[in-house]
Amino acid sequence: MRIAQLANFVGPASGGMKTAVQTLGAGYAAAGVPRLLVVPGPRDRRTATEHGDVVQLRAPRVGGGYRLIVEPWRVGEVLEQFAPTSVEVSDKATLWPVAHWARRRGVRSVLFSHERLDAMLSLRTGREVGGPGITAPVSVLNRVLARSFDEIVVTSDFARRELQQVAGAAGTTLHRVALGVDLETFTPPDDRAGRGAVLRLVHAGRLSREKSPHLAVGAAVELHRRGVPVRLDVYGTGPHRDELVALAAEAPVTFHGHVAGRRALAERLGRADVALSVCPGETFGLAVLEALACGTPVVTASYGGARELVDDVCGAWGRPGAGDLADAVLALAARPEHVVRSAARARAEVFGWDRTVHDMLAVHAGLRPAARDVPAAGAPAGRTA
Template structure:
C-alpha cells in the first residue's frame, strides 16, 4: 500500500485540516506505509521528512491568505512518479480531475470532506438562499468521481447521504482525534474566582463565528455578570470584533505561538466558547475539553456532537441563548465539569482515526462505529 495525500486550498483558516492531514500522515508512516503529501505553496519544492516526502506545487493566492492548486495535471505528474495505490484528497475545488486520473489507473480515491460547503458559504457570505442548488450540483459530481467519501460527523454526513446513496458511492463517518498529551489540564490552575473566565480560540473570520462568541460575552456583561473573555487568534475581522466588544471586558491576544502555550491558556479558563453552528467536527472543542475546560457550543453543527450533558452546554446560535447556556454551565460544580470534559476528550483517539483510514485505503470497511463516540443528540443537529 502506498498513500498519497493531497491537501489543497491551504490557508490560515485551515488549522484543523492541517492538523488532521499531518497527524494521519504520521500515523500512516508509523504503520509502515509509504506516504507522499502534495500541498500548494508560493514555489515548487520537494522536502524529505521522516513521515514521507512533501511536494509543494506553486499555486496562486485566492483571497484570505489561501493558496489553491489550479493545475491538476501537475499533481498527476507527481503521482505518476510516486505510484500510489490510493489517494486521499482534502479538496472540493480543483482536484476532481485527479480522482478521474486515479479511476483510469485503478487507484483508489478517497474524498476527505473537512467542511460542509452550504454551511461554510452561508456563514462566509451571509446568504440564506441561493446556495443549496449549486452546492448540490457540485456534491453530485464529487460523489460520482470518488470511490469513497469520508466525513467526521452526522452533521457533515447529511450533506452527502442521499447523493452518495443514489450514486452507489460508499460514505463513511470517521471521527478525528485530539493530542491528549499536549492538550492536558493545567496542574497549577487557580480555582474559579469571582470573575467568570471565558476563552475563544480560532480564526477571526466569519465562517468560524467569532462574532457570536464575542457577542455572547457582551450579553453576559450587559446582564451584570462579572465576566472576562480572552480571544486567541488572528484574522481579517478583528476590527469588527473589537467594535462588537465595545467596552465589555474582552481581550484580543492575537496569535499564540506553540500548541502547548495555547493549551495552557485554554486550561486556565472556566468555560470555552466554540459556538460556530457550521462546524463539521470541531477540533477546537476537543482541545478545550482535553484541557479540562467545559465548552458551550451552538445547538447545531458537528461540534455539538462532541459535547455531552456533563462536559458542556449548548444554545441556539444567538448571544442571549448562548449566554443562558454559559450561566447554566457555570452553575454546576466546577470540579465535576472539568473532570467530565477531560473524560469526554479521552474518547477521541487519533489512533482510531488512523486505523479506520488505513482500512479504507486498503479497500476494507471500518467497523460500524468507525471510531466515533458521539453525544447522541442527532435530533438537535439538523
C-alpha cells in the same frame, strides 16, 4: 499500500484541516505506509521529512493567507512519480479532478470531506441553508464529487446528512470517521486556579465569518451587559478582527492574536472556566476536543458537528445567538467545577488519533472501518438539514 494526501492549505490560517492531514500522515508513516503530501506554496519545492516527502506546488494566493492549486494536472505529474495505491483528497474546490486521474489508473480515490458546503456558504453569505443561491450549486457539486470518488469520508452525522443521498445514488461508499485530539499536548494544567469572582471565557480559532467568532464575542458582550463579571480571551487571527474589536466595544474582551505553539495554546485553554466554540456550521470541531482535553467545559451551538462532541455534563449549547449562548454559559458555569472538568477530559479521551488513523487505513485498503463504541453526546437539537 502507498498513500498520497492532497490538500489546499498553507500557513497557520489552515487550522483544523492542516492538523488532521498532518496527524494522519504521521500515523500512516508510523504504520509503515509510504506517504506523500502535496500542498500549494509560493514556489515548487520538494522536502523529505520523517513522515514522507512533501511536495509544494507553485500556486496563487487567494486571500486570507490561503493558496489554491489551480493546475490539477501538475498534481498528476507528481503522482505518476510516486505511484500511489490510494489518493486522499482534502479539498472540494480544485483538486477533485485528481479522482479521474486515479480512476483511469485503477488507483483508489478517497474524498476526506472536511467541510459541509451548504453550511459554509450560508455562513459566508448570510443566506439560509436550503435557500436560493445555496441549494442548487451545492447540489450540483456534491453530485459531481459523489460520482468522481470511490469513497467519501465525513467526520460527523451533521456532515453525513449533506452527502448521504447523493452518495447512495452514485453508489459511492460513505464512511463516518471521527477525528482525534492530541491528548498529550492538550492536557489539564497542573497549576490551574479554581473559579474566581470573574468568569473566564476563551475562544480559539480563525477570525473569519465562516468560523462564527462573532457569536463568541457577542455572547461575552451580552454577559457583560447583564452585569456578569466576565472576561473573554480570544486567540487567533483572521480578516474580521477589526469587526470583532468593534463588536466587543467596552466589554472585557482581549484579542491576543496567534499563539505560537500548541502547548502554549493548551495552557491558555486549560486556565479558562468555559470555552466558546459556537460555530453552527462546523462539521467536527477540533477546537472543542482541544478544550475538553484540557479539562475545560465547552459551550457550542445547538446544531452542527461540534454539538455532537459535548454531552450535558461537560458542555452546554444554545441556538446561535448572543442571548441563548450567554444563557448556556451561565448554566454550565453553575455546575460543580470538579464534575465538569473531569467529564470534559473523559469525553476527549474517547477521541484519540490512533483510532482515526486505524479507520482511515481501513478505508484506503478498501475496507469498512470497524464499528466503534463511542458514548453518544445526545441528539443535537434544532436544525437537522
